Amino acid sequence: MQVKDKIASCKERLIAVRRELHGIPELGFREAKTSAYVADYLEREGLAVVTGVARTGVVGLLDTGRPGPTLLVRADMDALPITEETGLPFASRHPGVMHACGHDGHTAMALVTATVMNALKDRINGAIKFVFQPAEEGPGGAKPMIEAGVMDHPQVDYALGCHIWPTIPEGTIGIRAGVLMAAMFRFDITITGKGGHGAMPHLCVDALETGCQVVGALQRIVSRRMDPLSPSVITVGKFEAGTAFNVIPETAALCGTARTFDKTTWERWPEIIEMVVKGVCNSMGAGYEMSYEQGYPPTVNDPDMADRMKRIAGQVVGDERVVVPEKTLGGEDMAFFLERVPGCFFCLGAGNDAYAGIHNPRFGFNEDILLTGVETYCRAAVDLLGKPSTAAS
Template sequence: MVDIKSACYEINDWLINVRRDLHKTPELGLEEFETKAKIIKYLKEIGVDYIEYKNHTGVTAFINGKHSKTAAIRADIDALPIDENLDLPFKSIYKGRMHACGHDAHTAMLLGACKVLFKLKDQLNVNVKFFFQPAEETVGGARLMIEDGCMENPKVDFIFGIHVMPHIESGTIELKYNNLNASTDTIFLTIRGSKAHGAYPHKGVDAIIVASHIISALQTIVSRNTDPSSGVVISLGMIDGGISENIICDKVNIRGTIRTLDNNNRIFVKERINEICKFISKSFDASYSLEIKSGYPALINSNNLVNYVRNNLCDVFGDEKVIIRNSPSMGAEDFSFFLSHCEGVFYHIGCANEKKGLDAPLHSSEFNIDESCLVIGVISHVKNILSLN
């Protein structure tokens, strides 16, 4: 029986160096060319097989032992358009780009799991795919990889993914049954009225007045049309209209986001938004155009695999180090696309160390991790794969 902890801690220094190497050169979604080159360099050192894709910067490594079942592990590889405000020897060398969401850590953990599992390939009971996925922060690179066949040949039966979290101390792991993340859709709404002199408003149709009524009414979808406990958010973050203080505005553009936790509410909210825009516009003799662009689906974990991971991690780290999250996040995660094709589980690895001041939030210019979390992620991946039958 292999000592998983020892096997993973043997590569701890290597893991930290890999993470720092990736941290220095952050790249935005679908521009991860240097990151991809580094990933391939490490895969070649490991000796594992891999494939590249023509349409994007993703990479899939694989250990194919001709088993009847196949498991996949995914890491996102892209960074954010943020200036890093940390004095680190491995600070981002690119102005306006930073690994502020921990994807450098996720990638290092997956490379570490690949390194350990490749050495232990004769003990595997499943084929293993390692997805190095681009563009999680932008266009949803998971969908691009799926379209290019990453879930087939051999067909993936189970998938695992993790995210570092600064609200959890390093060494602790957080799991969630059922819904973990919300779906996301983007609202593009235009209200059209007609211009008139500001002194004679009755001769025009004021698009600003129409927009204000629609904005107020849309919030009643959350407060009056859906169950308060069901998890629905409608946030309108952009509004633009008017050309002068004394001209009645004839056009207002509004953009916003919708977050829901189940597909029934997702469908209902879209329909209700259209109804409200239609009837309020008509009541003011205005017109409207509405596009709701679909984003990521809700991330709903497979509960049997949550139990599986929970048992595995309690066995390795102890019950006190594995916590259960009660409420879902209204943030989005494109790992959900993979869950449309197979069973899977996405969970959180603590990366904070409050005593060291390492607790800045994700997507901030001060975000950093306690690097002791890296080996925790590798151990988690390796344990989950080796325990599959």
């Protein structure tokens, strides 16, 4: 009850923090105001704070001074290039940018977890490292933070993260052992042909037509090259070609993404896609240039940690409200932390017909769910880091 009572006493603060962050959304690696807010909050709590990690990342260390493991709690800070349409009194004050994926809630939960665990640090050994990461929505802040040494000094033993999840009911917690989210890959293709008059196609190499054939051929990779029992998807989301109705375009530009749960397939995407693009372009007499970003690997929860978190989540919401969420072909760079140490990325149920889903200009959630997230983090910290011995006390 000590944990629950302390969290309940922080409810107004938790909601206020979320709303303050919601009003100042910033895009990836531009989170200057958000980072300053986070750093100031942690410093006022008395944590050791490091700023400027991977440009705009912040790390706060709660060290008990007693030997023990280190738990990493990760929150993402960035927002999306969306114009908010919620009409909320605390809506975005930054035109064209919005917290439409719950990252303001994620950051608020981690900050208030730091407050609660700082007050209850006599109940744990070791340390908690609160990692506030930039650019989850792209191009990715987790990997550069790891490269900057965030997993060291002290060395991290466990990692936890949380995502507000509108696809499971409000009041539930979703935990899936193994693969939860897909590996992602981005490709950009420029096709070069020979432009000319629309009435004389025989004198041209039509980059637009070549591009159309590339799009079709890419779709057939999934239906004819991939194991149908292992879901994958390729989407061309951008196609630009042409300037006039009677001109055969000389260039076409395509941009898209590929997703899979299989890491081996993810690693082979560049080879597979380029082979298809090269074949189509050669058959049409066109040239091409292709670039790609490998993106994020699959998000994989350690089975033992997932089982442990299911038990902890049951203490928070009741065993009957701990659910197994469906896997999603969305990507998450929490994956990089989970590749390094045993960990769990859990889902905080937010399903409510009164709100739109993520990446929507009318996205929202019942702020009471944030208390559930904080309590889950705090109970996990007590469980994973244990209690100090009488001698240490």
